[in-house]
Amino acid sequence: MNGSRLLFGHIRAHWWLYLIGVASIAAANLVHAQFPRILGEFTDELQRGGLTAEAIRRYSLILLAIGVGYGVLFGAGQYMNHRLGRRFEFRVRQRLFAHFTKLSERYFGGNGVGKLLSYFMNDVTTVRESIANSLNQMTNASVLLVTSVAMMLWSGIPAGLLAVCVLPLLSIPLLVIYFGPIIRTRSGRVQEALARMTESAEEQFGGIRVTKTFGNEPVARQRFGERVDDIRDKQLQLVKATSLFQALLPFAGAVSLVAAIGYGGYLTIHGHLSLGLFVALTLYLRLIVTPLQQIGNVINTFQRARASLDRLNELLAEVPDIRETDSPKEAPASEEAGIEITGLTFAYPGTERPVLVDLSISVPPGRTLGIVGRTGSGKTTLAKLLLRLYDPPAGTIRIGGRDIRELSLESLRGSIAYVPQDGFLFSTTIRDNIAFSDRGASREKVEAAAKLAEFHGNVAGFKDGYDTKLGERGVTLSGGQRQRASLARGFLKESPILLLDDSVSAVDTVTETRILGNLRRSRKGRTTILIAHRLSAVRHADEIVVLEEGRIVERGTHEQLLRLGGVYAELYAIQEEGAAYE
Numbered sequence: 265m266n267g268s269r270l271l272f273g274h275i276r277a278h279w280w281l282y283l284i285g286v287a288s289i290a291a292a293n294l295v296h297a298q299f300p301r302i303l304g305e306f307t308d309e310l311q312r313g314g315l316t317a318e319a320i321r322r323y324s325l326i327l328l329a330i331g332v333g334y335g336v337l338f339g340a341g342q343y344m345n346h347r348l349g350r351r352f353e354f355r356v357r358q359r360l361f362a363h364f365t366k367l368s369e370r371y372f373g374g375n376g377v378g379k380l381l382s383y384f385m386n387d388v389t390t391v392r393e394s395i396a397n398s399l400n401q402m403t404n405a406s407v408l409l410v411t412s413v414a415m416m417l418w419s420g421i422p423a424g425l426l427a428v429c430v431l432p433l434l435s436i437p438l439l440v441i442y443f444g445p446i447i448r449t450r451s452g453r454v455q456e457a458l459a460r461m462t463e464s465a466e467e468q469f470g471g472i473r474v475t476k477t478f479g480n481e482p483v484a485r486q487r488f489g490e491r492v493d494d495i496r497d498k499q500l501q502l503v504k505a506t507s508l509f510q511a512l513l514p515f516a517g518a519v520s521l522v523a524a525i526g527y528g529g530y531l532t533i534h535g536h537l538s539l540g541l542f543v544a545l546t547l548y549l550r551l552i553v554t555p556l557q558q559i560g561n562v563i564n565t566f567q568r569a570r571a572s573l574d575r576l577n578e579l580l581a582e583v584p585d586i587r588e589t590d591s592p593k594e595a596p597a598s599e600e601a602g603i604e605i606t607g608l609t610f611a612y613p614g615t616e617r618p619v620l621v622d623l624s625i626s627v628p629p630g631r632t633l634g635i636v637g638r639t640g641s642g643k644t645t646l647a648k649l650l651l652r653l654y655d656p657p658a659g660t661i662r663i664g665g666r667d668i669r670e671l672s673l674e675s676l677r678g679s680i681a682y683v684p685q686d687g688f689l690f691s692t693t694i695r696d697n698i699a700f701s702d703r704g705a706s707r708e709k710v711e712a713a714a715k716l717a718e719f720h721g722n723v724a725g726f727k728d729g730y731d732t733k734l735g736e737r738g739v740t741l742s743g744g745q746r747q748r749a750s751l752a753r754g755f756l757k758e759s760p761i762l763l764l765d766d767s768v769s770a771v772d773t774v775t776e777t778r779i780l781g782n783l784r785r786s787r788k789g790r791t792t793i794l795i796a797h798r799l800s801a802v803r804h805a806d807e808i809v810v811l812e813e814g815r816i817v818e819r820g821t822h823e824q825l826l827r828l829g830g831v832y833a834e835l836y837a838i839q840e841e842g843a844a845y846e
């Protein structure tokens with residue numbers, strides 16, 4: 265979808281409201297354009313010596329009516345246009361968010377949070393301001409220009425004189441053609457620099473604790489300073505172009521006024537033009553200097569808005585990598601939720617080296633698989649493929665006999681409760697964090713999940729219990745508590761498949777043993793995958809696979825692998841030795 269269509273689609277959808285807004289402003293300007301003519305007539309009556317007290321009262325009332333009429337109509341039009349601008353902003357933000365939720369992990373991996381925020385804040389606001397202001401000012405300016413010229417002709421100002429005065433104004437379209445693209449390009453650069461600054465701010469704020477513990481504040485200040493300097497440079501370049509453009513427009517207006525005074529003054533001296541008409545002419549020309557400046561403003565803001573619209577357009581055109589088939593199937597029921605992985609080889613998009621090589625694993629329904637391996641051996645990648653955060657090659661992963669690429673994303677992800685190592689907790693209550701997959705879950709259900717995760721004891725210690733708020737304005741949990749809260753969230757989901765990715769690594773060994781015991785009791789008969797560094801976490805699994813550089817190097821039960829005396833046995837010996845030291 266194209267950027268202009270985003271804007272024009274909105275205008276088309278609300279065209280009648282825009283018409284009311286534009287018509288009100290147009291009517292306001294028609295009223296306003298009467299002003300010089302009335303003053304011209306007043307001057308002529310004054311010159312003829314026929315001005316009576318009654319006429320002064322009449323002229324005063326007419327001028328008052330013009331003022332009130334203009335104020336009411338202009339205010340109403342402006343209100344309408346600003347309201348519509350806000351509606352545009354609201355809709356576009358909603359749409360952007362909906363689009364974001366469809367984009368894949370790869371997109372978010374490549375684009376920082378700050379950059380994405382910048383679309384919501386800077387770009388949408390620039391377009392909204394442009395719509396409301398441009399419409400108000402453009403209607404204002406064009407109606408005032410046209411009516412002023414018409415009124416000048418209607419008042420009897422000679423067409424020749426008018427042509428001489430208006431001629432300098434014809435340079436305006438040429439200026440617009442020249443400056444428009446320059447302003448747009450420079451404005452695009454400002455928006456990009458703003459996005460980079462927001463991204464940098466987000467990163468610096470996120471990493472502020474690391475910065476402080478390393479005493480690295482000067483480096484952080486310098487890095488952020490570079491971003492701010494970049495914005496300043498880009499903005500200065502933009503300001504130079506817009507200022508020059510805006511200065512040249514009134515200059516054209518001033519040349520036109522000089523022509524009026526020269527030629528009009530000559531005609532007045534020689535009696536070809538009444539003093540009243542001369543006054544009206546100069547007032548009209550003064551009156552059109554403001555619209556000329558407004559046109560300049562509008563063109564500036566519109567060019568800036570186009571740069572932002574182009575950026576929004578690019579974002580909306582981003583096609584999600586992970587898509588469903590035309591008729592996606594439902595994931596199988598719990599008792600069929602076995603997993604078959606056959607000949608799975610996978611490299612991350614844009615990379616050559618496969619991270620997983622020819623994996624074949626079978627997890628019958630209700631069984632538990634343990635996956636161990638050194639850091640970087642591909643364990644989490646396998647979890648991401650199971651969830652289709654990245655696409656596995658067709659036919660390589662099946663659940664209940666169905667290729668996961670044929671399942672609807674909602675039902676696939678609904679059938680797997682995934683607990684990552686660093687589960688993110690939202691700034692809301694503990695209850696809402698645990699009941700994330702089922703907001704209506706009963707208190708008992710939330711507590712049962714927390715008990716399974718050995719988290720209930722901690723929660724009971726908080727003054728507000730499950731209503732304790734986490735995050736920015738709430739309690740800060742320890743690493744182990746966060747991990748158990750995230751684990752409770754996974755347990756509450758009660759999905760056919762449970763996938764724990766090193767989810768008990770931050771808890772002590774006694775708590776780990778309890779959690780794993782709870783898990784074995786509660787998940788009896790349900791498919792479970794345990795990814796772990798600590799072998800104690802997988803020793804009860806029905807099968808354990810050992811990964812090295814993306815390949816399965818050993819497989820079997822805990823006892824079989826110990827007997828094999830290979831990598832697993834070696835790791836086990838090292839970990840046992842470590843545990844003995846503890």
Ligand SMILES: Nc1ncnc2c1ncn2[C@@H]1O[C@H](COP(=O)(O)OP(=O)(O)OP(=O)(O)O)[C@@H](O)[C@H]1O
Pocket residue numbers: 373612615619637638639640641642643644645646
């Ligand atoms: N988004 C990505 N793009 C490219 N390469 C990636 C991406 N994510 C991970 N990798 C690479 O894939 C390999 C496997 O990573 P993965 O996270 O699956 O390992 P892991 O076994 O889970 O490690 P750990 O035990 O440390 O969590 C690593 O070499 C990593 O650098």
